[in-house]
Amino acid sequence: MSTRITVAVVGGGIAGLVAARELALGGAEVSLYERASELGGRVRSTALAGAPIDIGAEAFATRGGAVMQLIEELRLASEVVRPEPLGSWVVTEERSLPLPPGGALGIPSAPLGRASRRVLGTWGALRAALEPLLPRDRTVDRATTLADLVRRRLGERVLDRLVRPVALGVYSTAPEELSLSRLRDLAEAYEREGSLIRAARSLRDSSSAAGGAVAALRGGMAGLVTALAADLERLGVSIHTGHSVEHLGTFAPDGAEPADTILLATPEVTTRALLASSDADSVGDDQPRELQPGTRVEVIALAIEDSRLDAAPRGTGALVAPGTPGIAAKALTHVTAKWADRRAMRDSSVHVVRLSYGRAGSEPETVALSDAEAYELARQDASRILGVELRADAIRDAARKIWVTSTATDANQPLTPQPGIGLAGDWVHGTGLASVVPGARQAARALLAEAQHTLNESDESQVRST
Ligand SMILES: Cc1cc2nc3c(=O)[nH]c(=O)nc-3n(C[C@H](O)[C@H](O)[C@H](O)COP(=O)(O)OP(=O)(O)OC[C@H]3O[C@@H](n4cnc5c(N)ncnc54)[C@H](O)[C@@H]3O)c2cc1C
Structure with missing residues (x-):
């Protein structure tokens, strides 16, 4: 038996x-x-302006195919939606620029492309473009930090203008604290290719818009x-x-x-x-x-009625470089520009944006604020990031959620349980x-x-x- x-x-x-x-x-x-x-x-989802919105994870990376396989097994394949090919932006102290398409973790796959040159300048782009010609660096191992590797191979500009905002936006962690052991896909691609630019190319189809290698389910x-x-x-x-x-x-x-x-x-x-x-x-x-202790991040979602957002001024959203004056948020997603199905779920005049707060090593600027104060800060940040002055009476609804994540540091070693x-x-x-x-x-x-x-x-x- x-x-x-x-x-x-x-x-x-x-x-x-x-x-x-x-x-x-x-x-x-x-x-x-x-x-x-x-x-x-x-x-998790929450209600906003009469329809649900993801207040935690909002998409999945299609790399590896494991999430798609699960979705197929659950018979949800027909519900998979792709983001609009609008690309995303990076907002820095000096200006707001579209992120070069086809990169991985901010590492450009085409450093001499127009978008890369606009962010990096001619010198920064040339410096990065030479990287595939550099000899393979044998001293790199899983303890090497992203900052160290990018600085050595691609230069300071790629690190500060592209990789840092992406690492802080996606991992809430400075590249100095992100070791390759936490970035397995990048580490494996780099080991295979011997070049970060070639690794970025192999991780993403360089013809897709930045942020395009993700998908979601209809409705969230x-x-x-x-x-x-x-x-x-x-x-x-x-x-x-x-x-x-x-x-x-x-x-x-x-x-x-x-x-x-x-x-x-x-x-x-x-x-x-x-x-x-x-x-x-x-x-x-x-x-x-x-x-x-975990690191806290806060997500604030706003439903906004303002026809100037119809033009999706920052594409699917923007990452904010640390130290950008006057903006506390680290990233903004223009949800209704990014996902057509989310747009269709609400009155067509209503836009939804999601702002995230909380960078590595510091508490989110919003956690001590009352709801009214937090939503007002989010409105001001959204105005600056989107380049559109949003009026307070244009905010139709708002929601917030604080998350505790213990993945912000790799200081703890893996455990070997009984x-x-x-x-x-x-x-x-x-x-x-x-x-x-x-x-x-x-x-x-x-x-x-x-x-x-x-x-x-x-x-x-x-x-x-x-
Ligand atoms: C704001 C935000 C946005 C994100 N966006 C994305 C994204 O777009 N795409 C993406 O791929 N990833 C995203 N992520 C990351 C992704 O959400 C996580 O990597 C993933 O959901 C983690 O799943 P998990 O099951 O490991 O942990 P969790 O989702 O944290 O699950 C752990 C569970 O354990 C429960 N628990 C804790 N203690 C106990 C206990 N003592 N007894 C019983 N239960 C307990 C908790 O309540 C929780 O439900 C995002 C994360 C955050 C915070």
Whole structure:
């Protein structure tokens, strides 16, 4: 008689949902525990001007194909939408300029192209264009920082005018603190190509508009959470929302048998605390647990009625270079310019913009502000970024959400948990759905294989002893 392996998945963000699905598909009996009242973690929607808007992740990178594959398995392929090919901009102290298309992490794939020359100037563009001719740098390894690598190979201008705003906008982290170990795709492409420019080309089709290598689901990425939750229900996974797991020994609800194996898909700080709690003999309360507080970022969404935005003055959105006077936001997405389906969901005169706040090492400028103050700051920032003075009475609706992310620093080393415990989540596999989805699937398969092996061994030893 075969015994079903039981698994407890802790955390109902995308990593936990994907891992739970993979485990259930592999034949395990799965229970999922999520602290919040809703599933999805940092993929969540909120209502704005009569329709939902993503207030966390709003798209996925198509690289690798793992998210698309999941979407196809969930029969959502017909719901995939692509951003309008308007490109995005960078706003610096001196001026606002379109980001060169086809780059990766701000590294231009065509440094002598018109857009690159406008941002970098002739000298900066020439300096970058010579990079493929430089010999391969053998001293580069996974501990090398993005800043160090870009400065050495492409020069200060590429670092300051392109890579820094993109790194701060996407990772909330300065390139000086982003090591190649956190940027696996770029690191692998660089190792393969021996040149950053060629690596950027291989990571993105240089003919696509900047920011074009992403896709989303019609109506928003929260649709992925809904589809995953429905699939988990179909697969018989028991889902416990509003259930915070505080200690690994005691989290099962009353009467439930402890699980054979555990998959932790919680943020890094929680995961470290939970692992310490399962090993009470070796981790005394007085021992430092190397817990690092997360970094906070805030997203503010505004619904604006102003026909001057019909022209999408900053394309799909803009990244703001640090130190740009008079702008506290680090990035703005013009949601209704970027996604045609989002435009169609509301009155055509209403534009939606999303601003994000909170750079590496500092609290978002907005967190201490009241709603009215925060929305007023967002209106002023949006005016400056978009180059259109937006009147206060043009704001039809507003929403805000503060996120805590423990992925802003790579100072913590990966953990090696005890046998029978697997780890998933963006702090393990890399920020963003394109890394989280395949990572969670792989972690689930590894855990299942390990549990199966243990089960087989115990069956064999039982047979031998009879
Ligand atoms: C503002 C913002 C915008 C982003 N935009 C994008 C984007 O456009 N594209 C993209 O690919 N990525 C984006 N990301 C990153 C992406 O959202 C994350 O990488 C991904 O969602 C992380 O998923 P996760 O499951 O690892 O973590 P989370 O989503 O954080 O899930 C962890 C879950 O664990 C739960 N939990 C914590 N402690 C406990 C406990 N003790 N017991 C039970 N449950 C617990 C939490 O409530 C949470 O639901 C964005 C992130 C933010 C914050």
